[in-house]
Amino acid sequence: MALGNDLVSARSLHSTPLVFGTGAAIGVLGGMIGLGGAEFRLPLLIGLFGFAALSAVILNKAMSLVVVLVALPARLAAVSASELAAHWPVALNLLAGSLLGAWTGAAWAVRMRGSTLYKVLAALMVLMAAALLVTHSTSPGTLALPLWARVPSGGVAGFGIGVVAAIMGVAGGELLIPTIVLLFGVDIKTAGSLSLLVSLPTMLVAFARYSRDGSFAVLGASLRFTMVMAAGSVAGAVLGGLLLGVFPELVLIPALVVVLLVSAVKLARHD
Structure with missing residues (x-):
């Protein structure tokens, strides 16, 4: 797909402080609930x-990749390498599905009409809210499935998560962490680190697929915008991590769910 009118960015209309501040605000929100x-x-x-759907997905993917790369060393320091190594079959099981899902999801996204992609993104925002x-x-x-059922279930779940992460341009931790806990009985702290290990190669595969399409040019055209917002997101995530627990989840989570649902409605109505 060639870079056309529906991939034109409005990056020149926005100041650096606004871009950085927006990224920081997003990072704080994510950091307070342990996500990107x-x-x-x-x-x-x-x-x-003012980015069109596909442009926004590609830029979101690039920024998510930066945030994950920055978060990975800190997260690995919180969980020992030996503990993670004990769960390598879990990561491989999910990766077997998520890598294929990421390639497939990115391929679908670049082939969708803009109006269709907005509606798909709206539906996925509802999924994320749920x-x-x-x-x-x-x-x-924990489902406590037997091995013969757990392995294919992990592959199917990984595929679905890879598709969602590629189409939305996210890391997928929102879906990976509960999947790891539910299917494999891993404690939530270790699951968070494992999710990053699965997310990183999954994101790289989606990124590679997007790079084969003309729409990927938006990243080069908006590189400064992307780096400024990514820097804001990282700074905000650090601050959000420090604020973890300051706001009661009983108030914070419903408020964030409402934000996602309102965003979904707006995306669904986008032309």
Whole structure:
């Protein structure tokens, strides 16, 4: 797909402080709930900064990749390498599906009509809102599936998560963490680190698929915008991490769910 009118960015209309500040605000939101915040960034890239759907997805993916790369060393320091190594089959099981899902999802996204992609993104925002609400309002148990059922279930779940992450330009931790806990019985702290190990190669595969399309040119045209917002997101994520627990989840999570649902409605109505 060639870079056309529906991939034109409005990057020149926005000041550096606004771009950085928006990224920081998103990072704070994500940091306060232990996530990167990419699901909140996407609708702002479209609604506030004027990027078309596919452009916004590609830029969101680039920024998510930066945030994950920065977060990975700190997260790995919190969980020992030996503990993670004990769970390498879990990561491989999910990667077997997520890598294929990421390539497939990116391929679908670049082939969709703009109007269709907006509606798909709106539906996925509702999915993220549901995942956020369920994950933070309940304590996920374990399905205790036998090995013959757990392995294919992990592959299918990984595929679905890879598709969603590629189409939205997110890391997918919102879906990966509860999946790891539910299917494999891993504690949530270790699951958070494992999710990053799965997210990184999954994001790189989606990124590689997007790079084969003409629409990827938006990243080069908006590189300064992307780096400024990514820097804001990283700074905000650090601050959000420090604020973790300051605001009660009973108030914070429903408010963020409402934000996602309102964003979904706006995306669904976008022409």
